Amino acid sequence: MLTVAQEFARTLRDLGIRHVFGVPSGNMIDYIEAITSSNHYFGVPIFRVNRFRSYQKVLAGAFSAKRPVIVEAVVNGSEYDELLLRPNK
Incomplete structure (x- = not known):
């Protein structure tokens, strides 16, 4: 339901x-x-990946598609903490 x-x-x-x-x-x-x-966003297929081992396979599928696609890649946000600008640094 x-x-x-x-x-x-x-x-x-x-x-x-x-x-x-x-x-x-x-x-x-x-x-x-x-x-x-x-699995679609307003008619556009979404390719989701959240494991490192799956990235290559998902990207190959996305690039071989004959139409626009969306690739949603889940990453660990904490890896980017050092890139953020902070007023105390």
């Missing part, structure tokens, strides 16, 4: 809505997750 947020996201897609804008906070989080959690 779909949640209200998932049904809302599906209806937006079915109506041809291609862009959604908003501030990710409060109750909007459920809607944003529903919109972005499918």
